Amino acid sequence: MKNLIFIGVISICLAACTSAIEKKQSENIDLVKSYVKSVEEMDFDAMEKFLADDYLGMGPSYGDSVRKKEAVENWKSNVTNLYEKIHYNRLIFAPVTVAEGDNKGEWVANWAELHIVYKDGRGSVTIWANTNYLIENGKIARSISFYNEADAMRQLGYKMVPAGEGE
Numbered sequence: 001m002k003n004l005i006f007i008g009v010i011s012i013c014l015a016a017c018t019s020a021i022e023k024k025q026s027e028n029i030d031l032v033k034s035y036v037k038s039v040e041e042m043d044f045d046a047m048e049k050f051l052a053d054d055y056l057g058m059g060p061s062y063g064d065s066v067r068k069k070e071a072v073e074n075w076k077s078n079v080t081n082l083y084e085k086i087h088y089n090r091l092i093f094a095p096v097t098v099a100e101g102d103n104k105g106e107w108v109a110n111w112a113e114l115h116i117v118y119k120d121g122r123g124s125v126t127i128w129a130n131t132n133y134l135i136e137n138g139k140i141a142r143s144i145s146f147y148n149e150a151d152a153m154r155q156l157g158y159k160m161v162p163a164g165e166g167e
Contacts (some may be wrong), residue, residue, distance in 0.1 A: 024106065025095035028135040032093060032108040034163040035133070035140060040086055052139035059131075059145035085117040096132070104155070105141075108133045114147075118156075126156040 031050065038046035048068070054067040066074060090113040098104050110131045117124040127147045130165060134142040 008072045011027060024055055027138075028095060028108050028133075031135060031138065031140070032133050033091075036091065036110065036112075039075075040077045040088060041084065042075075042086065044072055044079060047075060048072045048159060050140050052136060052141040055141060055143075057145070059143075062149050067086055075153045084119045085115075087088060087115045089113040089115055089127060103134070106135050108135060118154075122156050125146075125152045127152050 011151065018143075035047065035050040037093065038044075049072065051068045053068060057066045057071050058064060069155040092111040094109045094111075096105060096109050110133065112129050112131075113126065114129045115124060115126045129145065129147040131143055131145040135139050154160070
């Protein structure tokens with residue numbers, strides 16, 4: 001009988017822990033979904049509210065990084081001068097826990113097919129984008145974005161020519 005009670009108590013504790021983890025993961029995904037919605041709506045004021053004060057955005061190229069103030073200023077400039085429309089055609093969100101190392105924490109991975117229409121008449125692009133968001137204290141503390149910049153440029157009509165050729 002004691003063993004049965006012990007197993008019952010352990011089962012309840014495990015279920016409670018699992019529920020708490022799933023709840024936190026769901027909250028993190030909802031935060032990222034709200035952020036993505038603010039990107040689609042080009043609402044940089046809302047975007048700013050989702051970012052932690054010490055936010056660091058990295059990518060898509062190695063060495064690209066911005067802090068919160070720069071990120072918001074870049075979005076304001078892009079909305080004003082560059083983008084007519086941003087639309088996420090497909091989205092997948094997945095919670096990821098990194099247990100150790102420099103990137104330890106609760107992350108939300110976002111895989112998306114993203115369609116961007118430019119204001120200046122140069123056209124539009126459709127890209128596959130992957131952004132991973134580190135969530136801390138209910139805010140996005142860090143993001144790492146990956147997409148094929150060369151493919152976006154090709155879709156806009158640019159040609160890739162090695163330095164010194166075609167001059």
